[in-house]
Amino acid sequence: MTDSTHSPAPGAAAEFDRQVRTLVALGYPALSGRTPERFAELVAPLRAEAVARTDRAAYAAYEPAATGRVPFVLVVGRELAPVERTMPLTTLRGGRLPGFVDRSFEPGSLARFVATGTTRPPGRDGVHLLFDVERGEEFCGAVPGDALATVAERGRTPLTVEEGIALLTHVPEVLVKNKCFSLGGSRCGDRRVPALWISKRAPKLGWCWEGNPHTWLGMASAGARHA
Incomplete structure (x- = not known):
């Protein structure tokens, strides 16, 4: 529930509109079988919620590359x-090389990495908001299974593959060397945990074992979802 004592954040509306423009420019309307106008209509109902839930100070000291924190993501x-179509639309900040899916995903396996029961997005129209997003570099060097347990204890939720790609799409500067992140909200029933990191000067979607720590790989999480 939104605290009525908070005034709408002056930067939230502009940021929401920017994210919509980004998706339109990248061709998301066509991917979804819609015109740009119909796509804008699809996401428009989320705008008011993005503004209402975003504190006024959220964008006052906005440095996602340094802090790894983003107020909301569409x-x-x-x-x-x-x-398979959206990952190649991502780039690093200032980069030109497209993101890619690692070959360690055997044919057809990526489709099996789906949201778990607790991370399944709300709503039925295929779009939602993710609030209070953290890259999670505090978990660099931690075993992914332990990181997921800590995230759950804090009442937060790990990001899914789609949410990680959305974060990278809208805020590419959040993915930096030695501060990459796992996407523990999508699993396929085994010990593999999807992750985003940098390879060959481009973003890569790969996976790591649940019990193997990596010094450069944290655990991304969010405070809430809304549809």
Whole structure:
């Protein structure tokens, strides 16, 4: 529930509109089988919630590359925009090389990495908002399974593959060397945990074992989802 004592954040509306423009420019309307106008209509109802839930000070000292924190992210689900099509639309900040899916995903396996029961996005229209997003570099060097347990204890939720791609799409500067992140909200029933990191000067979607720590890989999480 939104605290009525908070005034709408002056930067939130502009940021929401920027994220919509980004998706339109990258061709998300076509991926979802819609015109740009119909796509804008699809996501428009989320704008008021983004503004209402975002504190006035959220963008006063906004440095996601340094802090790894983002107030909100507009997410398009894979039912509208397949991961295999959206990952190549990502780049590093200032980079030109497209993101890619690592070959360690055997053919057809990526489709099996889906949201778990607790991370399944709300709503039925394929778009939602993710609030209070953290890159989670405090978990660099931690075993992913332990990191997921800590995230749950804090009442937070790990990001899914689609949400990680959305974060990278809207805020590419959040993915930096030695501060990459796992996406523990999508699993396929085994010990593999999807993750985003940098390879060959481009973003890569790969996976790591649940019990193997990496000094450069944290655990991304969020405070809430809304549709």
